[in-house]
Amino acid sequence: MNAFVWAATGLVVLILPLLAVAALRRPIDGLVALELGGVLLTLTLLCLAEGFHRSFEYAVAIMAGVLSTISGLVFARFLGRWL
Amino acid sequence: MAVTNVAVDVLLAVGVALEAACVAGVLIMPTTFDRLHYVGAATTVPAFCILAAVLCREHLSSGGIEAIAAVGLVFFLFPVLLTATARAIQKTERRGGS
Numbered sequence: 001m002n003a004f005v006w007a008a009t010g011l012v013v014l015i016l017p018l019l020a021v022a023a024l025r026r027p028i029d030g031l032v033a034l035e036l037g038g039v040l041l042t043l044t045l046l047c048l049a050e051g052f053h054r055s056f057e058y059a060v061a062i063m064a065g066v067l068s069t070i071s072g073l074v075f076a077r078f079l080g081r082w083l
Numbered sequence: 084m085a086v087t088n089v090a091v092d093v094l095l096a097v098g099v100a101l102e103a104a105c106v107a108g109v110l111i112m113p114t115t116f117d118r119l120h121y122v123g124a125a126t127t128v129p130a131f132c133i134l135a136a137v138l139c140r141e142h143l144s145s146g147g148i149e150a151i152a153a154v155g156l157v158f159f160l161f162p163v164l165l166t167a168t169a170r171a172i173q174k175t176e177r178r179g180g181s
Contacts, residue, residue, distance in 0.1 A: 003088075007095040007133070014099075014106045021110065028115055028175050031168060035161075036109055036122045040102060042157055043133050046150055047095075050137050058149030065153050069160040073167050080171030 004051030011044040031075050038068025091136045098132030105129065115172045119165060126161045130154050 001009075018037045022030035042065040049057035101124075108121030134154040141147035 003092050003095050004136070007099050007136075010099040011102060014103055017106060017110055026115075028172055029118065031171070032115060032118045032122055033109060035164060035168065036105065036125055039122070039125045039130065039157060039161070040106075042153060043098070043102070043130060046133060046137060046153055049146070050140060050150075055144075055146040055149075058146050058153065061153040062149060062156060065157040066160070069157070069164050072164045076164070076167040076171040080167075080174045 002051055004047045008044045008047035008051060011040050011047065015040050015044075028079055031072065031079055034075065035068070035072045038064070038072060041068065087139050091139050094132045094136035094139070098129045098136065101125075101129035101132065115176075116169065119168060119172070123161065123165050126157050130157060 015037050018033040018040075021033040022037075025033075042061050045057065045061035045064050049055070049061060105121045105125040108124070109118045112118045112121065131154065134150055137150040138147050141150065
């Protein structure tokens with residue numbers, strides 16, 4: 001394992017407490033945790049792409065960044081309107 | 084080469100440590116607006132530390148440019164998301180929270 005894979009492992013571990021926040025606290029707090037989880041996921045995929053020397057996986061990181069933003073916007077709209 | 088390796092290790096360590104601080108902020112802070120500040124912080128310095136570590140290895144190859152695109156998209160799109168989330172928080176708290 002190189003430094004990038006270790007960093008990706010650390011970032012994945014950091015997502016775990018955010019899952020607990022999303023599950024146990026208010027829905028709006030869960031949304032905040034979900035957004036931070038999206039950032040961590042994007043950076044994790046970036047580290048894994050570099051760590052395993054697979055250049056096509058950078059596109060996965062780009063898509064994760066875009067889709068986590070869009071999903072966060074949808075949830076924010078939903079929570080602001082109906083909850 | 085050894086200098087590059089040390090730089091990559093330091094940048095990754097700083098990036099992950101700062102992300103850990105942001106997660107701790109989301110866990111500890113008392114109000115939702117305070118937690119939102121830490122989400123915004125996670126897209127700035129720690130993300131750029133990790134991007135810098137990737138660029139130390141990839142330079143401006145296709146992988147490096149795609150890494151710049153990934154971090155750049157997160158950096159420029161998340162303020163929009165955070166503004167929408169702050170509005171949702173405001174509406175939720177005006178109605179008495181849920």
